[in-house]
Amino acid sequence: MPLVKQGRLTTDLFVHVADGAELPGDGAVLVTAERFLTDPEALLRRAGKVGVIWPNNRNLDDLVPHLGRLASVALVFPTFRDGRAYSQARLLRERYGYDGELRATGQILRDQFVFMTRAGFDAFEVKKDADADAFAQTMKRYSVFYQPTGDGRVTALNRRMQLRHSESAGQ
């Protein structure tokens, strides 16, 4: 599956390790929340980065204490109509200050790229090659945004008020 990271197609350095499967000696791994929480310290001690796949129906409270030591958090879209992970993403970025990789997994189509980026995702396991190829193009679809989120894009309302301010300052 193609991985888009920071706007570009990238080789995925993380290996998805299934529950019960043996961990590789080194290298970056993505493990399930359950596996991670069974013994976080052991996982974090090993050589190689650790990322956690966090289900969209699980409260973030158990994850938050570990955020500073995780290299990736992968949130899940079982189907693209299930939008719970958008809320999780915004909470991780905007409330808990998580600044590592935030990865979208599951049914990811190009039509969600803008929403996901605005919610704080910066890595995408994209379902279709054509969508992954179209990432940069798709991100240019919108230039106007009505809502403030943690991505820092200026909202329409703020642009209007800035405009008003500069107009009145010029008089």
Added chain:
Amino acid sequence: MYAYDELDRTLINERVSEFRDQVKRRLSGELTEDEFKILRLQNGVYLQLHAYMFRVAIPYGTLSSKQLRRLAHVARRYDRGYGHFTTRQNIQFNWIKLAELPDALADLAEVGIHAMQTSGNNMRNVTSDQWAGVAPGEIEDPRIWSEIIRQHTTLHPEFSFLPRKFKIAITAAEHDRAAIKIHDIGLRLHKNADGETGFEVLVGGGLGRTPFIAKTIKPFVSGRDILSYIEAILRVYNQYGRRDNIYKARIKILVHELGIEKFAKEVDEEWKAMGDVGLTLDHTAIEEVRSRFSYPAYEKLPHMPDELKQAAHDKLFERWRKNSVSAHKVQGYSIVTLSLKPVGGPPGDASAEQMDAVADLADKYSFGEIRVGHEQNLALPHVAKRDLPVLFKALDRLGLATPNVNLVTDIIACPGLDYCSLANARSIPIAQELTRRFANHDTADLIGRLHINISGCINACGHHHVGHIGILGVEKNGEEFYQITIGGRADENAQLGTLIGPAVPYAEVADVIEDIVEAYLALRDRPEELFVDTVKRLGVEPIRERVYATR
């Protein structure tokens, strides 16, 4: 009227090109129907029985004459020459071709109309009082807040894939014409003890399979905090609303299962935890939106102009005036409702010719403005009283002066089995038959205010639960049957109707309704007692006895 600026225009154009790309990918097979379905629903496109149906938003029910002409153009160019106004301030076109949809959207975008989020599991078109800004005694113009919320909910990056659809309605008048108590969030503008403007916030109303009247979650949220409070409600809903069963996914079920106190506590905790996330609306921000609304330059006119005195001898005019003309906050002006419920016609339909003609009349007599109400009628909100007689003649020629506003033939009905793939039974022919039964306007006047609402299935698009008389189509052994409720209402005293008896077959519905009305006429204690008040006073039983005694 709210005037789009460059940013609003850019955004809807960007949405049109995105949708064009999505249609192209569907037609080339790059998107499966399953994938495309969600994407087209986000933009108001349903697959109906015979064709694609296209639902266009009329935010808070306000249209300019230019916009209405463009809707007429879409009806003519891409559809079969008519459109259907819905109960949520939308217009639907029933015969659109998928390949032509992007062009229709582009034509609409030129005049600031879009179809964003008119279906799908997202925040739907924000609706309000169709008399907003002109109703006497209003707290303030609720359209300012409707527009603020419209913008905030448009393409929201967190809440575009909710468990289920989500509808917000706003009222600022004592009498609720926006049916806020049957919405996911209902907002009632009022002032607190300190004179500050804010909202009573209601949550969890809705009809459908499991109807609920909304409950108050917070008696007062100040205007500056309303966006963050709505955001908190939505965040709780997005995370905890059920996704395992489509019939239990609306917020009303979550509120019901948790109980309003627990739900309110969850929302409060989330609201407090949010802190300052840029959603607080300071005075400048509110004024920025307010400044984009323009208001008519009303003249100083007499309360009773000569034209009106002279027309008073014209019985037809007087009947229409008494029925369809309402008080305006400015002296010398009136609000005129245009009935889209002609005898024998499908409720809420308007032809392209009618739309064009209404646009012309709006330019001439209503400062170029038209309103759309949830009762599926139109209104001209700023008509000088002196113009009423000439306006009446023009509307009468167009078939838009049926004097039945709020009367028994002013029926709300969904499209039903004639169009809809979800329906179990027909709605429109029932409505048409009832308008013929009660075609005598004197009889209708005698009966007084009476709302009949018809839905062709349990999804309740025709709001049958809150009709004074509600009619719900069901299917029994392959035949159309109808359950009838009485005593429902959708206003500030919103209530669900009570079943009056066993379901009746298609052919008997109009007879039963006639009998119900006759029973009411016999039982009311004075002519001014409305149907719904008689039902409240006596309960269902006396009416049931009379109607079902011989059945």
